[in-house]
Amino acid sequence: MAENTEVVVVGGGYAGVMAANRLARHDEVTVTLVNPRRTFVERIRLHQLAGGTDDAVVEYRRVLAERVRLEVDTVTGIDAAGRRLALASGGTVGYDYLVYAVGSGSADPRVPGAAEFAFPIATLEEAERLRPALDTLPARAPVTVVGAGPTGIETAAELAEAGRTVTLVCGGVLGPYLHPRGRRAVARRLARLGVTVLAGPGTEVTAVTPEAVRLGDGRELPSRVTVWSAGFGVPDLAARSGLSTDALGRLRTDTTLTSVDDPRIVAAGDAAAPAGLDFRMSCQAAVQLGPAAADTVLSRIAGSLPATVDVLFTGQCLSLGRRSGIIQTARRDDTVRGLHLAGRPGAALKELVCRSTLWRLAYEARGLERGEMGEQRRAEPVS
Numbered sequence: 001m002a003e004n005t006e007v008v009v010v011g012g013g014y015a016g017v018m019a020a021n022r023l024a025r026h027d028e029v030t031v032t033l034v035n036p037r038r039t040f041v042e043r044i045r046l047h048q049l050a051g052g053t054d055d056a057v058v059e060y061r062r063v064l065a066e067r068v069r070l071e072v073d074t075v076t077g078i079d080a081a082g083r084r085l086a087l088a089s090g091g092t093v094g095y096d097y098l099v100y101a102v103g104s105g106s107a108d109p110r111v112p113g114a115a116e117f118a119f120p121i122a123t124l125e126e127a128e129r130l131r132p133a134l135d136t137l138p139a140r141a142p143v144t145v146v147g148a149g150p151t152g153i154e155t156a157a158e159l160a161e162a163g164r165t166v167t168l169v170c171g172g173v174l175g176p177y178l179h180p181r182g183r184r185a186v187a188r189r190l191a192r193l194g195v196t197v198l199a200g201p202g203t204e205v206t207a208v209t210p211e212a213v214r215l216g217d218g219r220e221l222p223s224r225v226t227v228w229s230a231g232f233g234v235p236d237l238a239a240r241s242g243l244s245t246d247a248l249g250r251l252r253t254d255t256t257l258t259s260v261d262d263p264r265i266v267a268a269g270d271a272a273a274p275a276g277l278d279f280r281m282s283c284q285a286a287v288q289l290g291p292a293a294a295d296t297v298l299s300r301i302a303g304s305l306p307a308t309v310d311v312l313f314t315g316q317c318l319s320l321g322r323r324s325g326i327i328q329t330a331r332r333d334d335t336v337r338g339l340h341l342a343g344r345p346g347a348a349l350k351e352l353v354c355r356s357t358l359w360r361l362a363y364e365a366r367g368l369e370r371g372e373m374g375e376q377r378r379a380e381p382v383s
Helices: 014-023 043-051 124-135 150-161 180-192 283-302 343-366 370-376
Strands: 005-010 029-035 039-041 057-059 068-072 075-079 084-087 092-094 097-100 118-120 142-146 165-169 196-198 205-208 212-215 220-222 225-228 251-253 265-267 272-274 315-319 325-330 336-342
Touching: 005 014, 014 029, 014 068, 014 097, 014 283, 014 343, 043 124, 043 150, 043 343, 097 283, 118 124, 124 225, 142 150, 142 220, 150 165, 150 180, 150 225, 150 315, 180 196, 180 325, 180 336, 251 265, 265 272, 265 283, 283 343, 315 336, 315 343, 325 343, 336 343
Parallel strands: 005 029, 005 097, 029 068, 097 265, 118 225, 142 165, 142 225, 165 196, 251 272
Antiparallel strands: 039 057, 075 084, 084 092, 205 212, 212 220, 315 325, 325 336
């Protein structure tokens, strides 16, 4: 392996941190992580930030290898030919290999009034903007959550458990990923929390105003705060930099996560589009794609053939407030099974999954025993 190979990882989420930590194990590799924030965001807890039960951030020193240099900045352009990154601060960073792990955020809602009056919740800054908007509301003021995927379901449950009057607008099916048995369990829990669930035809949102949400069937729902969780989009950095992307804007790669344009650019996480492989945007995929991207870089440095990426899915975990949750099991190819675990055991296991994700990052960084990481954040009751 060549000495002092410079690898830059763009994006400090789950995939980026895992990639950086795996690369930092090798003394011959110098690793720089470029990220716009000084703290690691536990994206799987952003609904808790909105509900006031967690701050959803962890210091990078807890999850990032000491050998990784953290550059707090935003990459505004990739010069693939020159192997340089332009930064928002005006500087540049050179690289020998680049790991593109910019993640995902809120999709463009393309619904009249949504961009102006709704509150997305896909990023830390968005959740932090939503929190005070909720705090200024009277306790029983109507809140609408648009989108019934994992984020929408978890946010609706979290807010309802805190005493909010919540309507969840599905725009179709409640929890499209869920098996019908799991979906029924989620619906029962939401009903117990007092969440009004609007599903089926005519429940797509056609307009958002400061005080209401309009549906496709003509209904108008009063809504003092509207939370928008209907889909994710990815940053346009790759497209703006002249790299090949798919219809969603994700960087197009081969099955080893290597860019179809440049063998020195490797992608990981939500912003990667491997040929013939359609992985669900998720933390579960990200923590596997990060190390896989690092291994591809290491193989290319060593002059060997990178392996085809292989992601193993086990299902989906949803919290339904602090006292209940559901674990929807799946086959390794991400097709759901009828088996699920719900209620308090589901909440306990979901919390364990959240904590073990941090343990996994720390273990990759420093080889920590799993028990050590548990002392680094405040314990949370699940009942």
